[in-house]
Amino acid sequence: MQLEKKEKKAAAAGAIVCPYSEGHPHVIRVCDVLLHLAKCRRLYYKQYGFKAELTRCKYNGCHYVLAPEAALHELTCHSRARYQECRLEMRCPPVPLQPIVYARKE
Known part of the structure; x- marks a missing residue:
């Protein structure tokens, strides 16, 4: 419920919620999304122990x-x-x- 509110607010401001931020959702600007997702994906794999x-x-x-x-x-x-x-x-x-x-x- 709280995530949905954050997503709506982010969309109105030209931003999105990072899909890799499960426990602590964070909002990123659309223009920064590609570099941010690459960084968060790497951290996500490390955090959950994927050998990728x-x-x-x-x-x-x-x-x-x-x-x-x-x-x-x-x-x-x-x-x-x-x-x-x-x-x-x-x-x-x-x-x-x-x-x-x-x-x-x-």
Whole structure:
């Protein structure tokens, strides 16, 4: 009952209640939902002792999937097409950056 009230209030404010917060429901803004859910999912698995390894999708950094399902997810990921478009639009390959190391004067 209390959760339903919180969900209605959150929806009116442009936010949602995290589905992983059973004992202590917390409200998150819609714009932060993907990163928040990835974090809460990881904590949820740790809390309940699941031996699940989550990997990040190479097409969308907000997608965390179970390691055995990663290949299937990457084949069907909706962000794959946009990722490939961006790669084709790049005029030259990305340049790896190396940090500048300053010598100490002693």
